[in-house]
Amino acid sequence: MQELHDAPLAPLTTFRLGGPATRLITATTDAEVIAAVREADGAGTPLLLIGGGSNLVIGDKGFEGTALRIATDGFRLDGTELELAAGEVWTDAVARTVEAGLAGVECLAGIPGSAGATPIQNVGAYGQEVSSTISEVIAYDRRTQETVTLSNAECAFSYRHSRFKADPERFVVLRVRFRLEDAQGLSGPVKYAETARALGVGPGDRVPLAAARETVLKLRAGKGMVLDPEDHDTWSAGSFFTNPILADEEFAAFRARVSERLGEGTEPPAYAAGEGHTKTSAAWLIDKAGFTKGYGTGPARISTKHTLALTNRGGATTEDLLALAREVVAGVRDAFGVTLVNEPVTVGVSL
Template structure:
């Protein structure tokens, strides 16, 4: 089948914030051939390609003058299995949570803490998704991407991806790399990661002393469903700001000035602050201006109550950022990708 190019398509159904923006051109890629065809079509049109997965980490503030390529490829395969370590490859369009569940049902550990994160496998490396003490980079065994500069496929090692906290090289080279498939190194033996207090407490409440990966996944799904608004009900992109990482001296100054400051020492000797705590302390929780707002229960989550535009959400984000600088001297950084 040839690639179907559609002109001027509304992206509202394709982003979890539910904001309106129009794609100049739009196509769906089900396999590598579609991706190569889209790459060529975009070159003929003189436009960039913007890969789109589940649209759960995007803030669209205007129409997108690009060929928006909705990556819908599917397929999961075992590349090797030595009885303990299993190398799995998944196509970029696989939806993340069902893929996680598939690996757990195969008896493999490694992805349980990343349960219920929206989006696709292909987008996971872009911001090095993370939750409950685990990051994508902890299980990444490499990936294959099309380089739009050379028209060639490139196999990345994890090191070449330059992963950092909610960051990778793909975030800094927008439009260059189209990720086609991702490889994961998973284990049969389970080494639980239960540093996160509420997770330990929930398992303890259930009387589970030695949890299986599935127990951990279920506990995390339950906590996440209580804590985060469902984008199908209330438009949002999850955490809107990264947690700022500061020096020990700065964290010390802040906790003297602001008793109760939530701060977590990091392995590199610095300290991660809870951005949600700063925003809540500054009084933004539940704030609403028109349809752009801050969630009632979770200050880190900006929400679209209905008809908010991307620009209105961005304006609100900028007001919050400026206020946090003024009150705490801390610069917040947005987590979703600004288009």
């Protein structure tokens, strides 16, 4: 294990924001991860887990405690069964499954971060979610001090949520197992309308795996959602807010606000989200509330490519970012009565 003191954390995040940690440990094996967690827990030291850093907003004062960077590696494929170490780079792992001719995560190409973070957030995009293919998660249980294997059902997956996110102090993900599909070189059924249009097929059709992955990468790049050190639109955490899910009564009130503000007959995006609930688009809400692409005058602004991404234009502080986020949340609430919820994890700060 590598150990540093008063270590900068900003370079370990895609926002490139945040102050230093009292101590930074980099672990390259499961045993090192467990040892570092046990040591911190035994001493009562606050612990911050860092993977790819693509879903973290760290305060300018940094983190008083031990930051543990999980840098484990391991890609094991047995037929259609895939096991990834938590520290594996997610987008590289997706590329390797496509090369192997296996379907199930090809539309999750280009998502920054590590494999261990995917079950926590139930990462999803372009019609796929990892919950559809994860079979098991191997984790260290800080409560029982044992390594446990959790089935898909035990992970309690829902939209951008899981058992791990609900109880963030309990589990440390070590490995993730997936059950993929051998569809003779074809993708899973294309579910997302934008992807289907770009591929020139209908929803539910299958296409060559490589074509699905390449199309998703192009769509993401066009929205600034593929990491590029030279492009400040990618100095972000991707989607900063989750798409709101509203109960029927809430959605009816929301539609009324939309008609009042934007004119009779204007319909907001609406997607079924389980009995009695409807999901709408956070990006649409932000745009219609007046926060268009490129909004802002300071070093933290909305992406010039996508209204759902808040970005560091260089030289921003975490407080600059949070001020922009709070402005957007207040503006959307005032306009439509809907309160946006941040997707990234905040450390030492809050909206």
